[in-house]
Amino acid sequence: MTIEHQEPQRSAARADGETVIDSEGDWHDAETKQIVQRIEVLRQSIDNIDMAIVALLAERFKATTQVGVLKAEAGFAPADYTREEYQIERLQQIAQGAGLDPQIALMYKEFVVTEAKKRHKRIADSGDDPGVLDIFA
Numbered sequence: 662m663t664i665e666h667q668e669p670q671r672s673a674a675r676a677d678g679e680t681v682i683d684s685e686g687d688w689h690d691a692e693t694k695q696i697v698q699r700i701e702v703l704r705q706s707i708d709n710i711d712m713a714i715v716a717l718l719a720e721r722f723k724a725t726t727q728v729g730v731l732k733a734e735a736g737f738a739p740a741d742y743t744r745e746e747y748q749i750e751r752l753q754q755i756a757q758g759a760g761l762d763p764q765i766a767l768m769y770k771e772f773v774v775t776e777a778k779k780r781h782k783r784i785a786d787s788g789d790d791p792g793v794l795d796i797f798a
Protein backbone atom coordinates (compact mmCIF):
# COMPACT_ATOMS: atom_id res chain seq x y z
CA MET A 662 0.00 0.00 0.00
CA THR A 663 1.35 3.40 -0.89
CA ILE A 664 0.50 6.38 1.20
CA GLU A 665 -0.26 9.41 -0.86
CA HIS A 666 1.79 12.27 0.43
CA GLN A 667 0.56 15.66 -0.54
CA GLU A 668 3.07 18.45 -0.33
CA PRO A 669 1.74 21.38 1.70
CA GLN A 670 1.33 24.73 0.07
CA ARG A 671 4.82 26.16 -0.12
CA SER A 672 4.26 29.44 -1.86
CA ALA A 673 6.44 31.25 0.70
CA ALA A 674 9.32 28.75 0.61
CA ARG A 675 12.60 30.28 -0.46
CA ALA A 676 15.53 28.70 -2.21
CA ASP A 677 17.74 29.05 0.90
CA GLY A 678 15.51 26.71 2.92
CA GLU A 679 13.52 29.40 4.66
CA THR A 680 9.74 29.63 4.85
CA VAL A 681 8.35 32.93 6.06
CA ILE A 682 5.22 31.99 7.97
CA ASP A 683 2.69 34.69 8.76
CA SER A 684 -1.02 35.22 8.44
CA GLU A 685 -0.43 37.52 5.48
CA GLY A 686 0.97 34.58 3.50
CA ASP A 687 -0.83 33.28 0.46
CA TRP A 688 -1.88 29.93 1.99
CA HIS A 689 -4.22 28.24 -0.44
CA ASP A 690 -5.56 25.16 1.31
CA ALA A 691 -7.51 25.14 4.58
CA GLU A 692 -5.20 22.60 6.24
CA THR A 693 -2.13 24.80 5.71
CA LYS A 694 -4.04 27.85 6.94
CA GLN A 695 -4.90 25.98 10.14
CA ILE A 696 -1.29 24.93 10.64
CA VAL A 697 -0.19 28.56 10.21
CA GLN A 698 -2.75 29.64 12.83
CA ARG A 699 -1.47 27.05 15.29
CA ILE A 700 2.11 28.16 14.69
CA GLU A 701 1.09 31.76 15.37
CA VAL A 702 -0.49 30.83 18.70
CA LEU A 703 2.70 28.97 19.66
CA ARG A 704 4.82 31.94 18.56
CA GLN A 705 2.88 34.15 20.97
CA SER A 706 3.98 31.86 23.80
CA ILE A 707 7.55 31.81 22.44
CA ASP A 708 7.60 35.64 22.47
CA ASN A 709 6.29 35.73 26.06
CA ILE A 710 8.90 33.19 27.14
CA ASP A 711 11.70 35.19 25.45
CA MET A 712 10.50 38.32 27.26
CA ALA A 713 10.68 36.52 30.61
CA ILE A 714 14.09 35.00 29.86
CA VAL A 715 15.63 38.34 28.87
CA ALA A 716 14.21 39.98 32.02
CA LEU A 717 15.59 37.12 34.14
CA LEU A 718 18.97 37.36 32.43
CA ALA A 719 19.07 41.06 33.25
CA GLU A 720 18.46 40.25 36.91
CA ARG A 721 21.07 37.48 36.87
CA PHE A 722 23.72 39.78 35.39
CA LYS A 723 22.90 42.51 37.88
CA ALA A 724 23.52 39.99 40.68
CA THR A 725 26.72 38.55 39.17
CA THR A 726 28.02 42.07 38.51
CA GLN A 727 27.63 42.83 42.20
CA VAL A 728 29.41 39.58 43.06
CA GLY A 729 32.18 40.79 40.72
CA VAL A 730 32.41 44.10 42.58
CA LEU A 731 32.66 42.29 45.93
CA LYS A 732 35.26 39.85 44.58
CA ALA A 733 37.37 42.74 43.26
CA GLU A 734 37.08 44.46 46.63
CA ALA A 735 38.28 41.35 48.45
CA GLY A 736 40.95 40.54 45.87
CA PHE A 737 39.24 37.25 44.88
CA ALA A 738 39.68 35.74 41.40
CA PRO A 739 36.72 35.99 38.96
CA ALA A 740 36.24 32.20 38.77
CA ASP A 741 35.07 29.73 41.40
CA TYR A 742 35.12 26.29 39.77
CA THR A 743 33.80 24.51 42.86
CA ARG A 744 30.68 26.66 42.70
CA GLU A 745 30.48 25.94 38.94
CA GLU A 746 30.64 22.16 39.53
CA TYR A 747 27.74 22.49 41.95
CA GLN A 748 25.81 24.56 39.37
CA ILE A 749 26.46 21.99 36.61
CA GLU A 750 25.16 19.13 38.78
CA ARG A 751 22.17 21.09 39.91
CA LEU A 752 21.17 22.42 36.48
CA GLN A 753 21.51 18.98 34.91
CA GLN A 754 19.21 17.52 37.54
CA ILE A 755 16.71 20.32 37.04
CA ALA A 756 16.84 19.82 33.26
CA GLN A 757 16.24 16.10 33.59
CA GLY A 758 13.26 16.66 35.89
CA ALA A 759 11.85 19.32 33.58
CA GLY A 760 12.19 17.26 30.40
CA LEU A 761 14.96 19.42 28.94
CA ASP A 762 18.02 17.99 27.20
CA PRO A 763 20.74 18.40 29.90
CA GLN A 764 23.11 19.54 27.13
CA ILE A 765 20.98 22.67 26.78
CA ALA A 766 21.31 23.33 30.52
CA LEU A 767 25.09 22.90 30.21
CA MET A 768 25.27 25.29 27.25
CA TYR A 769 23.20 27.82 29.19
CA LYS A 770 25.49 27.52 32.24
CA GLU A 771 28.60 27.88 30.09
CA PHE A 772 27.24 30.97 28.36
CA VAL A 773 26.10 32.90 31.45
CA VAL A 774 29.02 31.96 33.66
CA THR A 775 31.61 32.78 30.98
CA GLU A 776 30.01 36.18 30.42
CA ALA A 777 29.76 36.82 34.17
CA LYS A 778 33.48 36.04 34.62
CA LYS A 779 34.47 38.30 31.72
CA ARG A 780 32.62 41.12 33.49
CA HIS A 781 34.25 40.25 36.81
CA LYS A 782 37.65 40.56 35.15
CA ARG A 783 36.75 43.92 33.62
CA ILE A 784 35.52 45.19 36.99
CA ALA A 785 38.73 44.02 38.71
CA ASP A 786 40.91 45.53 35.95
CA SER A 787 39.16 48.90 35.98
CA GLY A 788 38.80 49.04 39.76
CA ASP A 789 35.38 50.55 39.18
CA ASP A 790 31.95 49.75 40.58
CA PRO A 791 29.68 49.74 37.52
CA GLY A 792 26.61 50.19 39.70
CA VAL A 793 23.78 47.75 40.19
CA LEU A 794 21.86 48.92 37.11
CA ASP A 795 24.78 48.78 34.69
CA ILE A 796 24.33 45.34 33.21
CA PHE A 797 26.80 46.05 30.42
CA ALA A 798 29.72 46.57 32.75
Ligand SMILES: C=C(O[C@@H]1C=C(C(=O)O)C=C[C@H]1O)C(=O)O
Nearest residue numbers: 725728739740741744773774777
Ligand atom coordinates in the same frame (compact mmCIF):
# COMPACT_ATOMS: atom_id res chain seq x y z
C1 LIG B 1 29.06 34.81 40.22
C2 LIG B 1 30.15 34.16 40.62
O1 LIG B 1 31.33 34.13 39.88
C3 LIG B 1 31.55 33.25 38.78
C4 LIG B 1 30.32 33.20 37.97
C5 LIG B 1 29.34 32.29 38.30
C6 LIG B 1 27.94 32.47 37.79
O2 LIG B 1 27.74 33.23 36.83
O3 LIG B 1 27.02 31.86 38.36
C7 LIG B 1 29.63 31.20 39.13
C8 LIG B 1 30.88 31.01 39.64
C9 LIG B 1 32.02 31.90 39.34
O4 LIG B 1 32.92 31.23 38.45
C10 LIG B 1 30.22 33.47 41.91
O5 LIG B 1 31.30 33.08 42.33
O6 LIG B 1 29.17 33.29 42.54
